[in-house]
Amino acid sequence: MKSQASKLLAEVRTFRQNHPDVRYVDLIALDIPGHFYGKRYPIEMLEKVAAGSPLKLPQNAVLLGAQGGLFKIGDYCFHDGDPDANRRLVPGTLKPVSWESQPLGQMLITSDGTEAPIEFEPREVLAKVLERLHHKGIHPVVAFELEFYLFDKKLDNGLPQFARDPLSGDADDQPNLHIERLSRFSEVLDDMAQTAKDQGIDITVITAELGPGQFEINFGHLDDGLRAADWAALFCRSTRGVALKHGYRASFMAKPYLQFPGSGMHVHVSLYDGAGNNVLAAHQQQPLRHAVAGCLELLPHCMPIFSPNHNAFRRLGGTVNAATRASWGFEDRDACVRIPDSDPRNLRIEHRLASADANPYLVLAAILVGLEHGLETKREPIAPLNEDRSSGTDFPVEMLDAVRTMQHQPVLRDKLGAEFIDVYCENKRQDHLAFQQEIHAREYRWFL
Incomplete structure (x- = not known):
């Protein structure tokens, strides 16, 4: 001390x-x-x-x-x-x-x-999961990827407006992946990246995503899961601040436009033993299959973490690379759990289901518990999407149903903590009910 x-x-x-x-x-x-x-x-x-x-x-x-x-x-x-x-x-x-x-x-x-740690504090929940894995000789290496939208700083009757192209002054209302968009918005993007680096965050790849004004930032891989989640949390804070300084709003809202792709939080996780060997790659990658099976088994019960609000559920299905069922696949971005092509040393899973506004500490904790559960139970996963495009298991797509599915799941109560599960589920239930307590203008249009 x-x-x-x-x-x-x-x-x-x-x-x-x-x-x-x-x-x-x-x-x-x-x-x-x-x-x-x-x-x-x-x-x-x-x-x-x-x-x-x-x-x-x-x-x-x-x-x-x-x-x-x-x-x-x-x-x-x-x-x-x-x-x-x-x-x-x-x-x-x-x-x-x-x-x-x-x-x-x-x-x-x-x-x-x-x-006396607070049992339901998100960072403490993740810390306990990581400590348990370390005692088992398992050491995760983690990297986050975050998608976000830029909007005009001014709202239009409370609704977001497309970000203005600094070069033309016109609204950036065309969805595309063109790299020229990185150049046109380079001033604000460069400031976001440099500010993040000043916070100690290892920024790597910047991508122009499909949505208008949508971008993705990748972070470096870390052998400290807590620090990796710290980076994701701090990046959201600094990015919103830098955007305002440049006359924009930056938002990690899961689904700001119904007609355009939502924003996700993709998490890459590999597991190593004390000697530095990739646990997932051993025995012809059998542990990888077991880990995937565990992730998919618990995924439906973790939906309040991966989709933490009403809007986040709007992101699921109907647009590019947003899964509607718990699935996995090799080099398949339609899967919830994607296995990127890599050598045995870097073999990993990419968990793609969480929305960009999810809590990074809890998302990582839920993913690690799924991997841990799979390695313990040693079950075979369902067929990958590469073999069967209809493969997958259903998960809840509405908050109250998701909370009911989560609250009494015994593995989650054991590995994330029963006190946390009860507190978290009630928080989400109350948030959802509070959201429903406002009458939207649409209701008057439909029923008045």
Whole structure:
């Protein structure tokens, strides 16, 4: 503990030397819906926290709904006195914020690694899964890919408008994959990439996607699953900030346009043993098949994680590369679980079902639990799409049905934690019901 405090203190002092104009630092963590909450600390107080002073925030901040309100979930929120819970600073995440009007810093905080971690905190859920895998001698290597849309900064009666092409000034309303779009939007995209790198994120490939104003960013592979999920979370925050600075809105909303492809979160995962051997490639890739079977078995029960809101379910089916059933295949982007072509050393799965606005900590935790379950049960998967285009198993396509399917699944309750499952399902149920409590103009057009 003294060694960690010493390193944190050195990190804060180095930051202050390199950024003497920064007076405040945002201490931030991701809640259940995938939004950041936290506090803005004077830099002097941050140095005291790094040296060992307590850092406490309300425990129930993790339980916020999509719109920031609190729901009655068991004994939490309204019957527990709203207690504080300890948090700790995440080493290596203190970075400058360049998209605000005033000099600012930010740093991740978490309850994992404290004396009493919050069982339903997303980062803690993932940390427990990774710790269990490490004890079994399994070490994941992970890479995220995130799709997002650029919109015009101004809304039209609350609705998004196509991003303006900086070259012509016209709306970028033509869906295409042309690389020229990367050049036309290079100023904002380059700033997004550089800002992410300044946050310590390894940005690799940038792609113009099929939707108008839609792009994809790939991150480097990491042997630290927590850090990989940190990167995905921090990238969403910085990208939205940079977009506003350039006169755009950046959104990771799953399905902003019905007529165009939605935005997904693709996660590449390979597994290695303590000697560095690829676990999935052993014995003529039999463990790969077992891992795929486990993923597909649990996938229908994890839909509230992969599609965390009403809009995310709109993304499923009917457009390019969006699966409607739990399926797998080699080099097949129509599959939920794709096996990219690679040598045995880099053999991996690419999980393609999650929406871009899903919580990256929980998405990765659910994927890893599926892989773990498959390696334990050693079952054969259904036929890949390469052999049978109709292969696949159904999964829920509506939130309340998905929550019912998730809540009592014994493997998930065991491996993700029963307390987390109950809290998460009730959070999603209440969010969905709250969403239904507003009468849309369409209802008046249809029924008035």
